[in-house]
Amino acid sequence: MKNKVIENLRQIVGEDWVVDELSKMQSYLYDETEPLLRPEASKDCVVVKPGSPGEISQILKYANEVLMPVAVRGGATGVCAGTIPIKPSIVLSLERLNSIVELDEKNLMITVESGVTLGSLLEFLSKNSKLFFPIHPGDEGAQIGGMVAANAGGSKAVRHGIMRNHVKALEVVLPTGEIVTLGGKLIKNNAGYDLLHMVIGSEGTLGIITKATLKLYPVNKYSGTLLVSFNNRREACDAVPEILQEGILPLAVEYMDRAAAVKTAKKLGTTWPAAEGSIDLMFVLDEHTEDELYSNSEKIVDICKKHNAVNSIIAETAKEQRNILEIRSAAYDSYKEVLADVLDTAVPPSSVPDFFDDIAALAKKYNNDIVSLGHIADGNIHNFIMGENGKIPSYYEELMVEIYKTAIKYGGTITAEHGTGKTKKKHLGIQFSEREIQIMEGIKKTFDPNGILSPGNIVD
Ligand SMILES: Cc1cc2nc3c(=O)[nH]c(=O)nc-3n(C[C@H](O)[C@H](O)[C@H](O)COP(=O)(O)OP(=O)(O)OC[C@H]3O[C@@H](n4cnc5c(N)ncnc54)[C@H](O)[C@@H]3O)c2cc1C
Known part of the structure; x- marks a missing residue:
């Protein structure tokens, strides 16, 4: 990387927040993308760790001046190579923007800087509030900005939807350096085109998210996990819509091939509680009252039995529930x-x-x-x-x-x-028409005329 670029970045953020030695930079070049599939990162990079939106704005203005790509990096738990700098780049890490800005219980909302990790948000809420945040994409090292940029989903979407449904406002530094606030603490807001939702899911291509206001929910007191086993996939699948039609809305409904559950449990040094059948459905319930928890569990078991379920297990204690949930979460690692x-x-x-x-x-x-x-x-x-x-x-x-x-x-x-x-960019044409991809390219060009932000992600 040219000395001049490094020197300019030092002037913006200070000496301590620029890393230009390759050995110290290695851990900033890749994310959780499968090593066999990920693209090679350029070694000609410099890592910068800004401490404010103002510094990010200066970095982006400078990057436009010298036409230097900027790779945006959150918690780096992404699995589609979104953070990997494939060209000589400034790697911009959001790790220093890690403050909780405001817990607003009256509006059931919280505002955080984008580098706050999911783990620290959940810990903050459990210590300071009766409210909770439901989106959980599996790895608590994910940052809120990364979760917004990736429009994270996870297992609780059945009841609570996805990240997009929980973002009320964003502070964003545009690729050209202007700082904008999109949305607000509003339930209804129909003015103009919806730029807020354009940025959500834009994977670091349309702007750098620096602050997010998120929707929160009251915690339900009674939770339980139900494991129902089947011998036949189709029968297991057919039970699910009938449960939802009954008005039961579990927090999560997960499917697991038994082979995956048993292999993962063994790896964790524990056992999978179900023995009969070859397929498992896992229902996580979370209700206002104990009666509701039991009656919904019974209704789910009855419906599953109608679809030839061969066994059901109710995990009531926190330990039993944790065992099942940990096995499900560790399946990928195993x-x-x-x-x-x-x-x-x-x-x-x-x-x-x-x-x-x-x-x-x-x-x-x-x-x-x-x-x-x-x-x-x-x-x-x-x-x-x-x-x-x-x-x-x-x-x-x-x-x-x-x-x-x-x-x-x-x-x-x-x-x-x-x-x-x-990693999936070249396959977008399977899902979208040429015209649709052209419109996406036009949007990218409008936000980022010089194409400096996260080049290689989504569209060129
Ligand atoms: C074990 C495991 C399980 C997972 N399970 C799920 C799952 O169930 N559901 C799910 O949705 N995902 C899942 N993921 C993927 C990943 O955790 C999510 O996509 C997460 O939201 C990424 O957050 P991050 O902070 O790590 O983002 P990163 O990986 O750092 O970045 C993701 C993308 O967002 C951009 N970006 C990051 N921060 C910002 C910012 N502040 N402003 C603008 N752009 C930014 C990056 O450039 C990149 O393109 C899983 C990953 C792992 C490793």
């Missing part, structure tokens, strides 16, 4: 060494059983031991594609395109929550 990729397609919930049948046929066709788990009530299934002797299988690209096209056939999407980033 396969990490043998994985080629985790696909993140979604289809309309009613099409999940047919989609599963198609995936099973593709697994057979390519002789790949695909394991499935995911947020079944959202139609969002994570298919784990296995590697071959530590390598990406030769047919990987072909198989992935077949899975994407299958999802689209049902009116689905190639990515429900992980995002487009750099």
Whole structure:
């Protein structure tokens, strides 16, 4: 990296907040994207850690002047290479913007700086408020700004929706350096085009989020986890809409192939509580009263029995619940060494059983031991594609395109929550028409005329 660039950044943020030695910069070049699939990071980078929106504004104005790309980095838990600088770049880390700005219980909202991690937000709320924040994408090292930029989902979308549904306002530094506030503490707001929702999910391409105001909810006192086992995928899937139609809205409804549950439990040195059946549905319930918790649990079990469930287990104690939830959360880690990729397609919930049948046929066709788990009530299934002797299988690209096209056939999407980033960009054409992609390119150009922010993400 040119000395002049490093010197200018030092002048903006101070000597201590610029890292230009490669050995100290290594941990800032990659994220959680599968190592076999991620693009190579440029080694010609400089890391900068600004302490305020004003400093970010100066950095972006300077980057425009010298036409230097800026790679935006939150908690770096993303899995589609969104943070990886593929060109010589300024890597801009939001880690110093880590303050809780305001807990506003009257409006059921909280305002935080974008570098606050999900873990510290949850800890702050548990100590200081009766309110909670429901979006949980799995890794609590994720930052709020990263979760907004990635429009994170996670397992609680059944009841609470996704990140987009919880962002009321954002402070954003535009690629050209202006600082804007989008939205407000409003329930209704229809003025002009909705720039707030344009920035949510924009994966670091339309601006740098520096502050977010989020919606909070009262905590329910009574929670329980229900594990129901089946022998047949279709029967398990068919039970889910009937439960929702009954007016029961669990916090989460997760699907797990038994093989994944048993393998993960073993790896964690524990056991999976269910033995009968080959497929499990996990229901997390969270209710106002104990009566509601028990009557909803009973109704779920009754409906599942109608769909030939072979067993049900209610985990009531915090320890039993934690055991099941920890196994579900660790499933990805337990396969990490043998994985080629985790696909993140979604289809309309009613099409999940047919989609599963198609995936099973593709697994057979390519002789790949695909394991499935995911947020079944959202139609969002994570298919784990296995590697071959530590390598990406030769047919990987072909198989992935077949899975994407299958999802689209049902009116689905190639990515429900992980995002487009750099790894799925070339497949956007499977889901969108040329004209739609042209409009997206036009939006990018309007926000970022010199294309300096997060180049390589979503569109050029
Ligand atoms: C084990 C595991 C499980 C996961 N499970 C889920 C899941 O269930 N659901 C889900 O949705 N995701 C999941 N993820 C993916 C990831 O955790 C989420 O996408 C998360 O929201 C990313 O937040 P982050 O701060 O780590 O963002 P990063 O990885 O740092 O960045 C993500 C993108 O946002 C941009 N960005 C980051 N901060 C900002 C900012 N302040 N302003 C503008 N752009 C910014 C980056 O440039 C990048 O393009 C999982 C990841 C792991 C490792």
